[in-house]
Structures are given as C-alpha cells and as structure tokens.
Amino acid sequence: MWTFDTTLLVCQKSTFPSTQYYNLGTQDTAQFKADDKLGLRVVYTANSWGSLEGPWEGAWGYSDQETSWVKQWQNFSATFMRTSYVRLVCDLNSKPGILTAEGEDKNWPGKYYFTLTSYHACPSYLKPKHDSSSSLSTGSCLLIICFVMLAFYLVVGSAIQIFLYKRSGTDAIPNKTFWMSLPGLVKDGTVFVLRGRRTSGYSEV
Secondary structure (H helix, E strand, O other): OOOOOOOEEEEEEEOOOOOEEEEEEEHHHOEEEEEOOOEEEEEEEEEEEEEEEOOOOOEEEOOOOOOOOEEEOOOOEEEEEEEEEEEEEEOOOOOOOEEEEEEEOOOOOOEEEEEEEEHHHOOHHHOOOOOHHHOOOHHHHHHHHHHHHHHHHHHHHHHHHHHHOOOOHHHHOOOHHHHHHHHHHHHHHHHHHHHOOOOOOOOOO
16 A cells, blocks of 8 residues: 555556555656657656565566566565556647556566557647747737728718718718817827926916
C-alpha cells in the first residue's frame, strides 16, 4: 500500500485478494528519453518499492545490468521500483489525444507501458502556423465598425432628407447644423485643454 501523494500521476488498482492501490509514477520524476525504435518516451518513477516472492518456474531474479534478468528455479524475494513509460505518438488530428494502457511487461516486473497519441506530441515544425499578421487588432475592428456606422448614417439620413423632405444640396446632409458647428467645437475644446482654464470674455477696466 502507498500513502497519498499530491504529485501522483500514474496509479494501479488491484482487486485481488483485496482492493489495493499502487503508485506507478509521480510528476516530479518525469524524464524524456529517445529510442531509435520506440521514439520519444516520458518516464515516470514511483516513490515506493514493489516486491516479488517465489518459488515458481520462470520466476525472475535481478542482476547488476538492467537487461540481464534471468529465469531461475528457486525461492527468492526481490524488490523493484515501479516505472511507467509513456510513448509519444504524433497525430495532428487528435486533440487533446488518446492514452492507451498497454499493461505491465510480462518479462520485467514493475514496468508499465502506455501510448499517448496526440496533437500535443507533435514537434512544433509539423503544427500549422497561425499568421498573426493577417488578423485585425481590436482597435482596427472598432475603427471599421465606426466608419461603417457613419457611412450608414450618412446614406440613410441623406436619403430621408432627399426623398421624404425633398431637400437638395447641403440641406440634404442629416443634422446639418451640428456637422457645420463641429469644427468650431473641436477647436474650442482643444484650446481649452491646452490653456487649462476658461478664457473670460471680459476685458480689464
């Protein structure tokens, strides 16, 4: 049995002979390893040890080299560190991805294999590029909306003045008085802001 660990990433549930949970790897032990045949893998190691006991024919004993497990016919007790291997497979059409549990290695106790097929397992040069230069900024969108609304206002307003009120020339401009006074209002506002105070119309006596 293992105690609860907030960094736990991979867990195994066993229901025989009773319900037990085993730590198969924690997040803080993640290591990326490249293999010529299997490609890129992420390896997670548990923070607890597992154990095996004999006797039976074909039981496994451990030697110094990682690849030199040999079959033995004897009573034995061995410990091992549970390790999970997640093979990364690139699939540009898989978001967020599919995780397949392949199970424990029959010839190597404590080694568990998984395959993650995902868009996020692809190298960056394979992913489609998003051209940010072709997209409009928020300010550009607001300016476009304002100009479209202004054009709509002028066209519809002029049409009403011409066809409904039978006006022509500059009189067909909607709210003509406001638009003619607008430059003067802008000038007065600018002068006020630059001077920082209101100018008085009175002269000294």
